[in-house]
Amino acid sequence: MKFVLIGCPGAGKGTQAKKLSKHYDIAHISTGDLLRDQIARKTELGVEISKIMEEGGLVSDEIVARMLKGRIQEADCKNGYILDGYPRNVPQAQGLEDIVGKLDKVICIDVEDSKIIDRMTGRRGCPKCGSMYHVRYNPPKIEGVCDNCGEKLIQRKDDNEETVKNRLDVYHKTTAPVIDFYKEKGLLATIVGSGEIEDIFSDIVKALEE
Numbered sequence: 317m318k319f320v321l322i323g324c325p326g327a328g329k330g331t332q333a334k335k336l337s338k339h340y341d342i343a344h345i346s347t348g349d350l351l352r353d354q355i356a357r358k359t360e361l362g363v364e365i366s367k368i369m370e371e372g373g374l375v376s377d378e379i380v381a382r383m384l385k386g387r388i389q390e391a392d393c394k395n396g397y398i399l400d401g402y403p404r405n406v407p408q409a410q411g412l413e414d415i416v417g418k419l420d421k422v423i424c425i426d427v428e429d430s431k432i433i434d435r436m437t438g439r440r441g442c443p444k445c446g447s448m449y450h451v452r453y454n455p456p457k458i459e460g461v462c463d464n465c466g467e468k469l470i471q472r473k474d475d476n477e478e479t480v481k482n483r484l485d486v487y488h489k490t491t492a493p494v495i496d497f498y499k500e501k502g503l504l505a506t507i508v509g510s511g512e513i514e515d516i517f518s519d520i521v522k523a524l525e526e
């Protein structure tokens with residue numbers, strides 16, 4: 317099984333990808349992780365990528381495609397894979413079939429912007445032990461203090477309303493054409509992503525097995 321997972325930042329894509337990868341025994345391929353991995357292992361491509369990033373450039377579609385081609389040859393992809401974070405634009409979507417063949421489905425996890433803003437701006441983390449909280453949905457016993465280690469909780473800089481709104485705007489602008497592209501191909505299944513993790517998971521499984 318091969319499918320693409322689309323969803324805005326904060327939609328719970330990572331959580332679902334992890335569960336789906338286990339459920340179907342398929343690989344979870346995140347292009348962001350792939351880039352970081354190439355850089356960390358200092359491969360030939362990794363060196364090329366770090367240079368581009370240091371110069372403030374964008375990693376080209378061609379490089380990402382090359383990386384993806386290599387990744388899907390690996391053993392854990394024999395039953396298939398989930399593509400997460402790719403394709404990001406229509407040219408990438410058009411080129412994808414040449415790399416992976418025919419996709420089984422494109423799953424879009426859809427969550428209203430207001431819910432995403434609520435989720436992300438309420439997040440608080442512990443800088444010492446890494447525990448995560450939410451001011452409303454998962455508050456610590458004492459406001460602003462980590463249950464686990466007593467450290468003062470902090471809000472990540474990126475989790476302020478303005479930054480989250482900007483990221484959502486960029487997401488909608490770039491992803492809407494990709495969604496339309498797959499809708500026209502009859503591959504798109506849109507899943508409401510605002511409920512419980514388990515319910516969203518079973519909705520995705522249902523859509524994949526339709």
Ligand SMILES: [Zn+2]
Nearest residue numbers: 442445462465
């Ligand atoms: Zn802590």
